[in-house]
Amino acid sequence: MAADPSLGDSFIDLTIALEQLWQQMRRELSRDGVKEWLLGAPARYKKWWLHLVEHAPGHVVVETALILFIIWLIFLRKTVDPSKEDSFLSEKEIDQLVEEWQPEPLVPGPDPAWDEEDAQALVVEEVDGTRVVVNGKKLINMASFDFLGLAGRGEVKEAARAALNKYGCGSCGPRGFYGSIDVHVMAEQAMAAFLGAEEAISYSDAASSVSSTLPAFAKKGDLLIADEGVYEPIQTAINLSRAQVRYFRHNDMEDLERVLREVAEEDRRLDRNEREQRRFIVVEGLYKNFGDLCPLPALIALKRQYRYRLYLDQTFSFGCFGTAGRGLAEHFGVPLADIEVMSVSISHALGSVGGMCVGTSEVVDHQRLSGAGYCYSASAPPFTSSAAMAALALLEKEPELVTKLRENAVWLARALGKIPGLKVRSQEISPVLHVGVAEAVSNGWTREEEERVLQAIARACVDAGYAVVTSKYTVLDVEAVSKGGLLPEPSLRLAVSAVHTRAELEGAVEAIRRGAAGVLKKHAGRRTGG
């Protein structure tokens, strides 16, 4: 490199130039130089100012005003922050406000009617198949959701007994933390295998299973299209998810399509990308509050067309429909893969305690960290899983139970339909029957009146030896009706079981017939008399 003279020269030139520059800077930036410049500044400023006043007085006026305005903005303006408004309240004033504030009572005051009701509550003392002893009286059970009569089967009880012997009662921990008992895992596998799903996850309560599953997937900003007749756990789930929700009329596929089309149009109008929002259609398989089935094939066609995922709650339909009790998908011959998320219950048809969610590994696995009722709650006692497995094995071995259940349901629905003054509101094949007062009779009645009549009929049935209940709604849901909430019509709710004998069903129909005749007559008399 040194051999190249031109390069060496230019380097030397550069150093010299730099050196000169440095010297000059030192001169100018020396203490004296700076001092001189500073001392001269006021004079220069004065000169510039006078020059300005002389040549552009308008500028001076405007700019001075602007400067003053800025000073006022920064230093003199009193800022009023609405959120801190109350900080003007003195401690004394706050004390006074605290003194004056009177909360409403925590709950509405004691109601003498409650005491009366509680005294009449049905307290079960013994259970044996379809027979129960209630308040010392032998009754035929027409109220429990033990659809297949599996809860009382020897095999199931034996399984529970064996599990109790082995594991004791409680599991003493959440699933994540040594509360996973091997039977929990085995019950999940058995359920997944039975339904032909990839995996299943078990919760210790059927309702919590439903209200935990949906919020694990749908979050703020997602969209749920729900049937307006869904029961409370799904309502809670929708609430908890904080997702956007739109309702369609109960079991009305045309209305559903209208809602779906509206959303699609909005997408186009707002240029929204449908891939950015998780969208679910939320339905029940068998509606608890109505006793009718959701029209699954039509629903799936719509869901495919508009690209929604389906959440199907089979809490009541599992075990009751299809040739082998696999629920609604089997009943309608729909492939399981079309139902992305599905909840089933082991505390209804299987006669144990708890609920499950089945689906692909992705769906199930996600809930193990995000399902609130799974993550943050202790697992169910092991005997519930053992009992459920035993019940599931029985269901597999005896699919005729499902056929028997349907025969009973259809028979009962038809028989009840012939009772004058009453009307069966549920679908014929539903094992949950809703029986109301016929419109012709109840014309002009208030809801409360109708409820009272049905309650009286139910009581008459209990007196006649049949445990029949009315469908009940919480005080809050009843209150909400006046604010636009929806509540199904009042009804007697009967649950039929595969192990009800024909004689028992005939007896129940007779009891209801007599009860209805007596109560309706009395009521009609009171109405005309009053």
Added chain:
Amino acid sequence: MAFPGSPPQTSGEEANTTSSPAATTAMTNGKARRSLSTSGRTSRAAATPTSRSNPFAKLRRLSSRKSTTTAADARSTGPSSAPASSSSSHFFPPVTSQPAQTGPPAPVKIDRPFSTVAGLRDMPKSYERGHEVPITWFAAITTYFGYAVLILFGHIRDFFGRMFGMSRYLATSPPPGYAPLLKDWENFYTRRLYHRIRDCWERPVCSAPGGRITVVERDSPDGNKTMLMTKRTRECLNLGSYNYLGFADDWQTSCKSHVMPTLDNFNSCLCSARMDLGTSREHVRLEELVARYVGKEAALVYNMGFGTNSTTIPALVGRGSLIISDTMNHSSIVAGSRASGALVRTFVHNDAASLERVLRDAIARGMPRTHRPWRKILVMVEGIYSMEGEICNLKGIVEVVKRYGVYLYVDEAHSIGALGETGRGICEYAGVDPADVDILMGTFTKSFGGMGGYIAGDKALIQYLRRASAGSVYHNSLSTLVCSQVYRALRVIMGEDGTDTGRRKIAALRNNSNHMRRELIKMGCHVYGDYDSPIIPVMLYNPTKIAAFSREAFTRGLAVVVVGFPATPIVLSRTRICVSAGHTRKEIERALEVIEELVDLLRLRYANNVMG
């Protein structure tokens, strides 16, 4: 001597326990003081009580100290009758030779951390309220760094997975036109962080969840994406279950004969809601007993502890009401509050002064925007915070709540049965009249070895809840079997079974947990929570240590729970040790040996050294 109420010939196992205050102080002094001086320097906790000048801090200190020192002497005579001759369970010393007493039984002595004034003086501040130990700077930096590395490698793996089409998560990509089912961080966290170490959770157990458990080992064919149970099992000492009073250990002798007959009379469940046909005489009997036990007029039992909170809260408050919730409250309270539609504000964890500030502010301003007065205000706290092991400062909170006339809801999920001289929970422990708490909620899963939960309160409140809460009107009722289990467990705890087993269980739990906590603090770990609480969280901080601690403990035959995000804040990973009355002192000592080994291996002595 763990059980001075028992005769002198205690079994060898119990003999080496050190519960006398003198011995305790002597033992702790040497090693502890050194660790103290370091922790005193780094610990914010040591400085706060003196620097804080508001009257509530002082009140809180006083009340907490008082409760730890004198509650034992105040109410030691329970209603239990003379102890019967046979209390036969493996963890209680035989009492056969004990002469039948006619008077009240000799009080079961409880091991306390500071039984004397001298003891108090010698104890460092952080011993007193260990939960306020802050993370060291070194741990914080390494923890963040650890997560950064994990996240970086996760993204690299995702990138190459997509590029070469080889990933076990490819099947999860959504069909065309659909949004991905799982989004962003949550999904990424599950795939790339949780799945790496998922073998540390959900280990299946194939025995009763007592002091010793048999754990099924698992294999994974696909890098922990799926876990398969094998035939191999491992015997472990169980420090993970909430089996506080040891009913899982002696179930065969203490409960079985009372639970099994229920199965003859009933099915395992009634398959119906409480208001329909789901109420049995077992439920009625249990509710009466629970009400009597917690000192309220009436009670209502639910099928699930989580559901108890999440369905009761919406029945109590709604729009126009305000919930003031402790920042550390359990997820079920959060779920219930969200479902209720009431507005939720939080106050600084366990700080009555902060609660007062929030209350004053809320009452003075009223509802947002309209400034109308609130309809109701409900303060929600827990008896023992399950992830912190911390005991609620109920006395201070009750004082504030009473002064402002708002309602108080106490969740006793972990404290019922475990706190107080007779196990009656936080009210008894803190010396608060149950009448001052409007709603007492608790669960049956922990101390009672059952399932479900209860709400206890005035008769009108319970009558209303029966009609207003979804858990009572819509959801299936509590299993009859569980009802009889809990009924029996409560009778034992209350001494109504004719033995003093219950009192011994409570004392054993207290002794075991205080011993465990004291030893862990002595080791120099960062231990959260208060004395007398059976939940003892030891801080791990680094994500890698979560898995290392759990796996190493498991290979050494120790089943411990490790907790990370989302159950804790992301940097505050911990192991949570739950002590039971079913553990013998020997088992506790063995557990401590193993933990000390691990503490050395993983460098967890953060109180002694910034770097652990």
